[in-house]
Amino acid sequence: xxxxxxxxxxxxxxxxxxxxxxxxxxxxxxxxxxxxxxxxxxxxxxxxxxxxxxxxxxxxxxxxxxxxxxxxxxxxxxxxxxxxxxxxxxxxxxxxxxxxxxxxxxxxxxxxxxxxxxxxxxxxxxxxxxxxxxxxxxxxxxxxxxxxxxxxxxxxxxxxxxxxxxxxxxxxxxxxxxxxxxxxxxxxxxxxxxxxxxxxxxxxxxxxxxxxxxxxxxxxxxxxxxxxxxxxxxxxxxxxxxxxxxxxxxxxxxxxxxxxxxxxxxxxxxxxxxxxxxxxxxxxxxxxxxxxxxxxxxxxxxxxxxxxxxxxxxxxxxxxxxxxxxxxxxxxxxxxxxxxxxxxxxxxxxxxxxxxxxxxxxxxxxxxxxxxxxxxxxxxxxxxxxxxxxxxxxxxxxxxxxxxxxxxxxxxxxxxxxxxxxxxxxxxxxxxxxxxxxxxxxx
Numbered sequence: 001x002x003x004x005x006x007x008x009x010x011x012x013x014x015x016x017x018x019x020x021x022x023x024x025x026x027x028x029x030x031x032x033x034x035x036x037x038x039x040x041x042x043x044x045x046x047x048x049x050x051x052x053x054x055x056x057x058x059x060x061x062x063x064x065x066x067x068x069x070x071x072x073x074x075x076x077x078x079x080x081x082x083x084x085x086x087x088x089x090x091x092x093x094x095x096x097x098x099x100x101x102x103x104x105x106x107x108x109x110x111x112x113x114x115x116x117x118x119x120x121x122x123x124x125x126x127x128x129x130x131x132x133x134x135x136x137x138x139x140x141x142x143x144x145x146x147x148x149x150x151x152x153x154x155x156x157x158x159x160x161x162x163x164x165x166x167x168x169x170x171x172x173x174x175x176x177x178x179x180x181x182x183x184x185x186x187x188x189x190x191x192x193x194x195x196x197x198x199x200x201x202x203x204x205x206x207x208x209x210x211x212x213x214x215x216x217x218x219x220x221x222x223x224x225x226x227x228x229x230x231x232x233x234x235x236x237x238x239x240x241x242x243x244x245x246x247x248x249x250x251x252x253x254x255x256x257x258x259x260x261x262x263x264x265x266x267x268x269x270x271x272x273x274x275x276x277x278x279x280x281x282x283x284x285x286x287x288x289x290x291x292x293x294x295x296x297x298x299x300x301x302x303x304x305x306x307x308x309x310x311x312x313x314x315x316x317x318x319x320x321x322x323x324x325x326x327x328x329x330x331x332x333x334x335x336x337x338x339x340x341x342x343x344x345x346x347x348x349x350x351x352x353x354x355x356x357x358x359x360x361x362x363x364x365x366x367x368x369x370x371x372x373x374x375x376x377x378x379x380x381x382x383x384x385x386x387x388x389x390x391x392x393x394x395x396x397x398x399x400x401x402x403x404x405x406x407x408x409x410x411x412x413x414x415x416x417x418x419x420x421x422x423x424x425x426x427x428x429x430x431x432x433x434x435x436x437x438x439x440x441x442x443x
């Protein structure tokens with residue numbers, strides 16, 4: 001179904017159909033959920049809504065301790081996948097051009113922003129465009145974006161809507177045109193319409209069991225655990241300060257008279273033989289608190305698939321490469337899931353960049369374009385010495401190519417650049433090209 005047929009069937013071909021679409025319940029509910037996540041990340045947690053109560057006849061304001069573990073976990077997941085720059089591989093000609101586009105468009109930074117938004121809010125949109133000959137992308141905030149899908153879950157349009165100074169602004173992305181509207185002056189008006197060279201925006205979203213086209217925030221799995229952790233530590237702190245005021249308890253009969261002179265030993269009391277006086281207070285069961293808090297924290301780490309060692313919760317020393325991989329196995333699994341939707345979106349970006357380069361008379365064959373690929377390098381701690389020794393043995397056996405060796409080397413951040421440097425040195429290598437990069441070592 002194309003967009004015009006969709007508008008005709010659902011909105012009776014109304015010219016302001018996008019206004020009605022933005023205000024539909026399911027869209028407003030999703031935007032409200034995004035805004036709630038933003039409030040939470042900004043520090044507005046449920047514990048802050050805890051009401052005051054009476055204690056010993058007076059109003060007692062309870063402790064409200066906020067734990068921002070969510071930001072730490074989000075930063076870990078983002079850095080683990082994208083701390084090391086994504087490497088482009090493939091035909092030398094196309095890799096060189098796409099690396100140039102990446103540098104000018106600052107796509108390495110943009111990739112981190114995309115992953116950050118998806119982890120926090122479940123989805124984000126990227127629009128690729130060309131400005132003064134430079135290919136760039138802009139992100140559309142999830143609180144402003146409204147994708148339009150047909151009954152087969154195919155994206156047929158995208159709407160960006162927001163309000164500023166009491167004026168509503170709408171940008172409608174269609175396959176061939178981008179139209180801008182606002183209601184300045186009280187009436188909806190068309191401000192401008194432009195040719196859409198790159199097509200519809202790219203939608204990045206993670207997995208959602210209830211919806212194939214919308215993602216799900218990572219915070220949905222963590223907030224309930226964090227709320228209980230904040231409630232537990234706040235109540236324990238309150239209890240500690242409450243029980244610092246013990247109750248005096250006197251057992252037996254006090255001796256009548258002046259007792260001991262205060263000039264001699266200070267203020268005191270005198271008790272009859274067999275009597276007793278002590279200060280009683282409620283005991284704090286810190287062992288129970290410690291067990292509960294550690295259990296909740298471990299549940300948080302397990303749910304978020306975060307290694308305890310990365311949060312300074314485990315002491316380690318002298319680990320082998322295998323031991324490190326076991327410690328970070330869950331993190332690798334999580335990163336692999338995040339890599340899936342990032343790879344899907346970046347591959348769509350490559351297609352749009354290819355289209356825009358075509359307008360500049362820069363064209364690539366299908367074979368060259370199909371060779372273009374990306375390699376993610378997870379930020380997992382490694383025993384570099386063991387890896388280098390293993391790579392050396394494989395190379396000596398002739399069981400690995402130079403390109404594969406460089407791609408697995410912990411010392412190499414850009415495989416293609418290192419290959420080019422080795423080729424330019426010309427000391428121990430020769431190059432044979434048949435449309436694809438191939439390096440043969442001279443024996």
